[in-house]
Amino acid sequence: MTGESRLIGSDDPIMVAPGTDVILPCRLEFEMDLVNKTIEWSKAGEKTEPAKRKSLKTYVFLYRRGIQITAMMMQSYIQRTSMFDDRLSRGDMSLKIMNVTFEDNGIYECSLPRRQQRAKVQLVVSESRLIGSDDPIMVAPGTDVILPCRLQFEMDLVNKTIEWSKVGEKTEPAKRKSLKTYVFLYRRGIQITAMMMQSYIQRTSMFDDRLRRGDMSLKIMNVTFEDNGIYECSLPRRQQRAKVQLVVNRGQCGSSADPPLFSWTKLLSSSLLFVFYNVLLVLFVHKYRLWTRAQKDAERWRRRRLTVETSRALNLCGWINSDEDEEEEEEEDEEEEEDRIGRPSPPLGPLPEPDQADTNQY
Template sequence: MFQLKDGRSLELCTFRVLLFHHTVVLLLLTHCCTGHPQVIGPPRPVLAFVGDDIILPCHLEPATDVASTAVEWTRPDLKPRFVHLWRSGQELLGDQHPSYSGRTSLFTNKLKHGDISLKLSRVKLSDKGTYRCFIPTMNIDSTVKLVFDSVSFPDMKIAKVSNGVLLVCKSKGWYPEPEVFWLDGEGNLLSAGPTETVRGPDDLYTVSSRVTVEKRHSRITCRVQQNHINQTRETLIHVPDELFLVESSFAVRVSICVAVCVTSISAALFIVWRGRQNTTKTIETKTSSDELQPLMDREKLMTGSDKIHYLENTKAKLDEDLQKTEGELEHVTQVIKTLTNQKENLDKQKEKLIALQQEEKILIEEKEERMKRIRRLQEDKKNQKHDKTKKYLENTKEEHVKLLVNTNNLLKTTGDLITEMVERKGKLERDMEQIRRKLKETERLREETERLREETERKLQSEQEETEYEINDPSSCGDTSSKMLTDQLQPTKQ
């Protein structure tokens, strides 16, 4: 029994030894065939720009499933050093450094293929440094270095201003604070205003500078440099010659304004002329002094209700004439006001044209001087362009001279028209006063006629009563007849 037992034990131990031996051999063969996994990082530093989302690449070779394995991303210079942790198939962010909160992630669907790259969002300047991707169970790691090149090339903007051309230069992402210089085409420094500097939440500087070019430089350079980090960025811009010329659109606007003024004045003249013709006809037809005298003569011949009816018609016509005259007077007053405003506008246009002419004169002189210098340096290639520019300037000058002459003529015409309208206004006021006097006289005659009619009716009634009395009393017939005869003769004399 004991020997049997010992024999079986011996066979069992031998079996276990053989099994262990074969397992070791199998593992060695596997290692030789497949190779030990290694963590591979990028061959060079990762270049980042502030504010971007970047990927710190890291993977295993050969590809090994690490979805259920611990993965650590750390920065040795931080406390705590953990940037991102992955264990037991989930993220553990309790020990993560606060500056990376909410900005790190792994590509979980690629972990089974050995890709343990880290995505870092909204990169900050403080993220610069060396990162370590580490797999504790395999005791393998690699490093990734993150560097910055956040400096941007200057952004140039150009605008036309009254005293020249305004250039604005802006550059972002600098640290420490840089300097800004303006250079002309020959490399000479240009005088500019103070540099505006803004420091952002990422501790990077944004600088901007502006310069007004009064003399024409075809090539302008904005240079931003920081000597401490040996960084320089510059942008060259070509300033078109047309920006230094007075914009032709202004002359077009002036021409349009003058045309509108001419149209308005012509329309006003036509309306006033028509109104004057109608008023003249009305006044000449209805209120002439030649007709007022027959009116007075006719009043002497009329008696009673006919005279009253005639005077009422005359009064109605005079009222109508007065309303028309008042309407025309209001219209003429409005026309005078409009013309006065137009005259003021034309005065302003004249001042602008004079200033524009002076500016054009200076620009032409400067352009001619520059053209002389350029002709000495260059040949036929640019002569045609300069001749075209000179011709354009001469045509512009002639156009402005014509506009100034037209404006002066319009000013004179407007002044004469205002004088005529003022005289017309005075005449209309005098005619209206005359109509009012005639109207008042007509009203007086009507009242007097009404009074005479009432007296006549009273006399007729008295005579009738006396006649009835005489019929009833024959003794007074002779006296009554003589009295009636006397009474009848009295109205005739009147």
């Protein structure tokens, strides 16, 4: 492959929240083994720490032939920076910075000094705000609902404190520890039921896989009309809050009681469905009868045609009488029938008396 492989950084700034880990991308255009090369990561505008000043270069990370040179790195980055050994063999020299702080804001430069190649990446560390929902969440009673709440940027919340409360609710007397009403309380991977409202303990949960991405949405199962209201999700140690409004549809009656089991709308819809399915059934039966009748007619026609073809074949072979023989036989039968009908019948009279001689024999 011809041409020099250039270094590629990132044209877009990398935006993260404080306390998270970030990867600053930097790689060669074409794959190349960098394990035995010299790689430098520096931060634009930084001054070299006096105790480790060897040149005017400030090193966030310094790598030479498989070894990290900490003697020329800034102290704040020594324990928090690393590269990926498996990626270096493919020309990828991206840098990972752990537990990002606001001081990490700035423009970073990756370079291969012996090849005189450089690339830049901008890191923006910004407070990730909580995002709830501007629109109310509409649900029907008896269903499950998810109240959305997440951080603007991804961040692992597994070991954080998360609070879900309902605006305007009073703390239950038996569990009053503060003026805060908790619909859900989560501390370092554990649900704290001792400070939760009793009606929510068995019906609320969060998603463990989403917490690692900064999503602290709450699931409420078997929603009731009493769940109507405004909910607040918060990260108390970061002093961040967001609100979500839940609206449980009360139906036509407009009361907080359960909706009536009977309604004319349900009856009408059920009747229409019943009529529709019965019409489909009748049409199906009618079509089936027409189909069976057609099959029978086709079978009857096939048998009749087979009989005619068989008779013709037998006539050709001389195995049955020809049409002329059949006509002569029919004429003879007709003549015999005419003779039998035209012959006068003997007169009916008294029976002759038996002879005397015949009588004497008995």
